[in-house]
Amino acid sequence: MATSPSANPSSVEPTSKGNKTILVAEHAGFCHGVKRAVENTLKLGDESDKKVYVIGKLIHNQQVIDQMGEKEIVTVSSLDEVPAGSICVVRTHGAPPEIVSQAEAKGVDVSDATCPDVRLVQNKAIQLAEEGYTVVVVGKEDHPEIVGITAHAGEVNGARIITINHPDDIKARLQGLPTRRIGVVSQTTQMEETFFQMVKELSKVAKELKVFNTICPATYFRQNAAAELASKVDFMVVIGGKMSSNTTHLADLCKTEGTQAIHVETYKELEGCQGLMDAKVVGVTAGASTPDWIIEEVIDYLKSL
Numbered sequence: 123m124a125t126s127p128s129a130n131p132s133s134v135e136p137t138s139k140g141n142k143t144i145l146v147a148e149h150a151g152f153c154h155g156v157k158r159a160v161e162n163t164l165k166l167g168d169e170s171d172k173k174v175y176v177i178g179k180l181i182h183n184q185q186v187i188d189q190m191g192e193k194e195i196v197t198v199s200s201l202d203e204v205p206a207g208s209i210c211v212v213r214t215h216g217a218p219p220e221i222v223s224q225a226e227a228k229g230v231d232v233s234d235a236t237c238p239d240v241r242l243v244q245n246k247a248i249q250l251a252e253e254g255y256t257v258v259v260v261g262k263e264d265h266p267e268i269v270g271i272t273a274h275a276g277e278v279n280g281a282r283i284i285t286i287n288h289p290d291d292i293k294a295r296l297q298g299l300p301t302r303r304i305g306v307v308s309q310t311t312q313m314e315e316t317f318f319q320m321v322k323e324l325s326k327v328a329k330e331l332k333v334f335n336t337i338c339p340a341t342y343f344r345q346n347a348a349a350e351l352a353s354k355v356d357f358m359v360v361i362g363g364k365m366s367s368n369t370t371h372l373a374d375l376c377k378t379e380g381t382q383a384i385h386v387e388t389y390k391e392l393e394g395c396q397g398l399m400d401a402k403v404v405g406v407t408a409g410a411s412t413p414d415w416i417i418e419e420v421i422d423y424l425k426s427l
């Protein structure tokens with residue numbers, strides 16, 4: 123099993139203003155995969171004479187999607203909505219491989235913004251399928267990243283791939299499949315604890331278990347920094363899209379630390395929050411798809427209290 127990367131020594135930058143002390147997590151906001159995808163897509167929109175479409179949300183942050191829309195970068199739900207002669211961007215979460223061939227057959231250029239860490243999971247799942255393992259992907263079945271991973275591995279002849287998001291589902295999901303040799307990968311934004319719990323349960327079923335811990339380093343660092351900060355503050359503000367798995371997990375982790383936490387997309391959702399009003403020390407963290415300007419707006423709001 124690949125080991126988790128080491129977190130940097132934790133440090134937070136305290137800001138004492140008004141009535142509250144505000145502490146910001148050491149790792150918060152845009153990760154390298156999201157930054158790369160957003161910058162490249164905006165550049166494409168500025169420089170290309172072709173119209174740019176993104177199939178599905180480029181990242182799970184509606185405010186960033188709205189900004190791209192203002193620059194006439196259009197988010198669509200399927201390739202059917204992308205006309206010939208334009209460019210379609212594959213989102214950070216990746217996509218099934220047939221999207222690329224279908225786009226090319228239609229006369230649409232493809233710009234692939236799949237995060238390299240997601241590509242790694244796709245490749246590990248393909249490897250496990252080629253080696254004849256029953257492949258278990260730990261994650262949410264309908265999440266676009268998982269849809270892409272299972273589609274890539276599904277191209278291997280005779281591949282057997284299932285998705286599991288809770289240990290209680292293991293038995294039912296493996297029903298009728300060979301379980302002697304099981305290979306495991308994870309959604310990049312999975313909670314470590316959930317992943318390890320799943321591996322432990324699968325080890326009771328399989329004779330041979332091959333595990334790739336494919337939780338990405340950005341997720342690992344954000345989760346650890348959030349948990350550490352949550353243990354030091356009265357209240358946590360977790361900023362990011364409501365559809366963002368990694369942000370949702372950050373909020374869950376803070377609550378696991380026994381700290382009150384609220385998950386917001388913008389500062390406006392903090393208005394009238396009693397737990398926040400009562401707190402003296404407030405921690406701030408943000409998911410990997412949250413831009414700096416939204417984090418800064420939240421901090422400015424907290425300073426005003």
Ligand code: SF4
Pocket residue numbers: 153154155156214237238239240310311338339340341368410
């Ligand atoms: S959270 Fe991880 S996998 Fe997802 S885009 Fe960021 S670096 Fe890539």
